[in-house]
Amino acid sequence: xxxxxxxxxxxxxRVAHGCPEKCLCYPVSKTADCKNRxxxxxxxxxxxxxxxxxxxxxxxxxxxxxxxxxTPLLKILDLSNNSIxxxxxxxxxxxxxLQVLNxxxxxxxxxxxxxxxxxxxxxxxxxxxxxxxxxxxxLGNSTGNITLLSVKHNKLQRMDRVLLELLPNLKVVLFKxxxxxxxxxxxxxxxxxxxxxxxxGISDGIICSAPGIRKGKDxxxxxxxxxxACPLRTAHVHVASAHHHGFEHRGxxxxxxxxxxxxxxxxxxxxxxxxxxxxxxHAIATVVITGVVCGIVCLMMLAAAVYGCAYAAITAKYHRExxxxxxxxxxxxxxxxxxxxx
Numbered sequence: 429x430x431x432x433x434x435x436x437x438x439x440x441x442r443v444a445h446g447c448p449e450k451c452l453c454y455p456v457s458k459t460a461d462c463k464n465r466x467x468x469x470x471x472x473x474x475x476x477x478x479x480x481x482x483x484x485x486x487x488x489x490x491x492x493x494x495x496x497x498x499t500p501l502l503k504i505l506d507l508s509n510n511s512i513x514x515x516x517x518x519x520x521x522x523x524x525x526l527q528v529l530n531x532x533x534x535x536x537x538x539x540x541x542x543x544x545x546x547x548x549x550x551x552x553x554x555x556x557x558x559x560x561x562x563x564x565x566x567l568g569n570s571t572g573n574i575t576l577l578s579v580k581h582n583k584l585q586r587m588d589r590v591l592l593e594l595l596p597n598l599k600v601v602l603f604k605x606x607x608x609x610x611x612x613x614x615x616x617x618x619x620x621x622x623x624x625x626x627x628x629g630i631s632d633g634i635i636c637s638a639p640g641i642r643k644g645k646d647x648x649x650x651x652x653x654x655x656x657a658c659p660l661r662t663a664h665v666h667v668a669s670a671h672h673h674g675f676e677h678r679g680x681x682x683x684x685x686x687x688x689x690x691x692x693x694x695x696x697x698x699x700x701x702x703x704x705x706x707x708x709x710h711a712i713a714t715v716v717i718t719g720v721v722c723g724i725v726c727l728m729m730l731a732a733a734v735y736g737c738a739y740a741a742i743t744a745k746y747h748r749e750x751x752x753x754x755x756x757x758x759x760x761x762x763x764x765x766x767x768x769x770x
Contacts, residue, residue: 542568589616610636
């Protein structure tokens with residue numbers, strides 16, 4: 429009898445708040461718990477006032493533009509561990525109050541341009557543990573408030589620097605476990621990451637998977653000289669000065685935007701050997717020789733100054749001892765006209 433009464437109360441609550449059959453709705457916390465229910469699509473007839481929707485650990489494979497029309501107040505949406513392989517453009521555009529979007533553990537291969545447009549309050553976007561091989565130049569309009577972005581455990585070989593520059597409030601970015609190609613295409617990302625860390629950002633770093641000579645190395649420790657012969661896309665030269673990520677760089681670095689090449693042109697992005705590398709020994713010898721020459725010139729100038737001073741002193745002494753008395757007393761020849769006049 430007690431169990432029957434309990435089930436009746438639950439049924440009444442669901443009917444009163446429009447909760448789907450396979451979900452549990454909690455009006456106080458404004459939460460709809462639909463996880464682990466074997467769902468293959470976003471449930472309909474959810475209470476419009478809910479702010480937290482838990483859909484993790486289901487078999488949802490598709491999200492359409494109308495999936496969240498009835499829940500405009502959502503702030504947290506968890507779609508982790510489903511079978512989503514694609515996201516329709518504007519699939520989340522009705523969720524203008526959304527703050528956290530978790531898409532971890534799905535089958536997403538591509539993220540289209542402006543997929544997350546019109547989410548002005550979005551702060552955390554988790555795309556980890558998918559099969560993403562390419563990211564767009566922008567995540568969408570009005571996404572500038574994102575503070576956390578995770579793309580770890582995917583199949584990314586490169587990432588456009590422009591995408592990250594359009595996220596000015598980014599505080600944490602996670603890159604781990606991607607097959608990053610540390611060739612010319614990643615040079616812009618290297619510069620951005622150094623600047624990001626210098627400003628106090630948090631990252632797990634980028635570990636190179638190719639080419640072979642850089643496999644397993646941290647991108648931040650790959651010298652700039654190895655990117656010096658990369659093919660140029662434009663002639664825009666930027667000056668970057670920094671002491672980034674705990675080690676010093678040159679006072680100014682010329683940064684030239686590089687072309688975006690496909691897989692077939694990967695070899696053209698590999699750094700070319702320099703015709704004549706700069707020799708540190710020659711540079712040191714040049715500095716030493718220059719210093720010696722400057723020292724000799726300085727000594728010669730000092731000797732000339734001492735000689736001039738000594739000559740002036742001797743001349744002045746001679747004038748005092750010989751010429752001054754003669755002028756005071758006069759010579760015999762000079763005195764005769766004066767005496768005769770007397």
